Amino acid sequence: MDYVIEMLNIRKEFPGIVANDNITLQLKKGEIHALLGENGAGKSTLMNVLFGLYQPEKGEIKVHGKPVTISSPNDASDLGIGMVHQHFMLVDTFTVAENIILGKEPKKFGKIDKEQAIQQVQELSDRYGLKIDPAAKVSDISVGMQQRAEILKTLYRGADILIFDEPTAVLTPQEIKELIQIMKNLINEGKSIILITHKLKEIMDACHRVTIIRKGQGIRTLDVASTNKDELASLMVGREVSFKTDKKAASPAEEVLQIQDLTVKDARGIEAVKQLNLSVKAGEIVGIAGVDGNGQSELIxxxxGLKKSESGTIMLNGKAIQNLPPRKVTESGIGHIPQDRHKHGLVLDFSIGENISLQTYYQRPYSKFGLLNMKNIYQKAKRIIAEYDVRTPSEYTEARALSGGNQQKAIIGREVDRNPDLLIAAQPTRGLDVGAIEFVHKRLIEQRDAGKAVLLISFELDEIINVSDKIAVIFEGSIVAIVDPKETTEQELGLLMAGSTQQEVGKEANV
Structure with missing residues (x-):
């Protein structure tokens, strides 16, 4: 059998932890091979070994049958290996083309040849069906387009073997479909792909084979055609997983959040939220469904309190909170699980214990006369770590050393522990595996059942339908429809999210 990549019995250790314990992964030419595992199972570590970011303690790597030593990403690049990272490595102020050629610029008379760069990027984009504007500034394009820029960056450097690290974590359902098509275009052109994921639907839709790893060990490699989602989920987690969210019917009580005629501008001064109206009651989960870029971020x-509103009112328990400073908003009874845990949820260089105290460190018993009581801070952290099953060597471990799922559990623990009246959960399961998703959904429903109001913003339509008691569809900054999750479908929601009216959708449903 001809393999383009063979990782044989790879062992990678960090202080106090074996991240990869004798794992073998073999990639065939022209296949999409999924690497499946829970958060913290060792998937990204294994791929970072292949990409030269880490050196293994044991094991052998072969490329096209020849043993190789990959000491750095440059070595990987020279061997035709490219990696599309989960957190994009792009310069916001540069154009797409400038980002792609960075470090490998075409020259003419000793100067960077921008025209040639744009032409080369355009040709690559057309060839693989990426449909991206090379002259667009990265800060102005959607997350899905930024990812395409990352893919182009690897192709521009001549990669034949592409590693995609959780590529759909930040994409809308439509963008996921397009990305799967792009991956298929790539393998039709002779490329080979390793897809790190824990989204089972995507494995079933896109992949040929799947290697499952659990707690740092290789469990099995299967042909996708001969397996199913249930088998993959139980192999990944080590137990049966429920895909259906168990919850009793909601008993909504008094209104907790009331938004009337809210208008908010985005960073460019354009109205992103327009005359928006929304209400969330105690004891219910209201889900907001919409394509990314329709005002969700500005609304949150x-x-x-992170952005000033132009007009309209935001009432919490009958009191106006619009344009209050963030701390005042938080203290008025709002918990916030932010959509970007790295930018807005954590200070990555702080310990996980310090991060858990970020909303309360200035209050007693965590500080007195301006001095922090670290003993109490870490005691609280220890309790939340245990309660929310945050897997970390200790409460003193740096936040950046934890897997995405464990970082997210720490944030949820921090916000829920404050017992807020309104919990805003923005993309709460982004980048999480089925076990962690199940955990997060249970916590959101527990909050609802405890009489709290929950506002859920998610691009995952199955999550919105599964978890919400009421779905508000946002389009171009306004709520255009309120639907009952028990009476709608992903198809109907997709049409509403694309701007169809409820009457039109009703007609289409009756056709």
Whole structure:
């Protein structure tokens, strides 16, 4: 059998932890091979070994049958290996083309040849069906387009073997479909792909084979055609997983959040939220469904005090909170699980214990006369770590050393522990595996059942339908429809999210 990549019995250790324990992964030419595992199972570590970011303690790597030593990403690049990272490595102020050629610029008379760069990027984009504008500034394009820029960056450097690290964690359902098509275009052109994921639907839709790892060990490699989602989930987690969210019917009580005629501008001064109206009651989960870029971020920022609103009112328990400073908003009874845990949820260089105290460190018993009581801070952290099953060597471990799922559990623990009246959960399961998703959904429903109001913003339509008691569809900054999750479908929601009216959708459903 001809393999383009063979990782044989790879062992990678960090202080106090074996991240990869004798794992073998073999990639065939022209296949999409999934690497499946829970958060913290060792998937990214294994791929970072292949990409030259880490050196293994044991094991052998072969490329096209020849043993190789990959000491750095440059070595990987020279061997035709490219990696599309989960957190994009792009310079916001540069154009797409400038980002792609960075470090490998075409020259003419000793100067960077921008025209040639744009032409080369355009040709690559057309060839693989990426449909991206090379002249667009990265800060102005959607997350899905930024990811395409990352893919182009690897192709521009001549990669034949592409590693995609959780590529759909930040994409809308439509963008996921397009990305799967792009991956298929790539393998039709002779590329080979390793897809790190824990989204089972995507494995079933896109992949040929799947290697499952659990707690750092290789469990099995299967042909996708001969397996199913249930088998993959139990192999990944080590137990049966429920895909259906168990919850009793909601008993909504008094109104907790009331938004009337809210208008908010985005960073460019354009109205992103327009005359928006929304209500969330105690004891219910209201889900907001919409394509990314329709005002969701600005809406959350206005509610949480991170952005000023132009007009309209935001009432929490009958009191106006619009344009209050973030701390005042938080203290008025709002918990916020932010959509970008790295930018807005954590200070990555702080310990996980310090991060858990970020909303309360200035209050007693965590500080007195301006001095922090670290003993109490870490005691609280220890309790939340145990309660929310945050897997970390200790409460003193740096936040950046934890897997995405464990970082997310720490944030949820921090926010829920404050017992807020309104919990805003923005993309709460982004990048999480089925076990962690099940955990997060249970916590959101527990909050609802404890009589709290929950506002859920998610691009995962199955999550919105599964978890919400009521779905508000946002389009171009306004709520255009309120639907009952028990009476709608992903198809109907997709049409509403794309701007169809409820009457039109009703007609289409009756056709």
């Amino acid at each position: 920022e206005a509610i949480t």
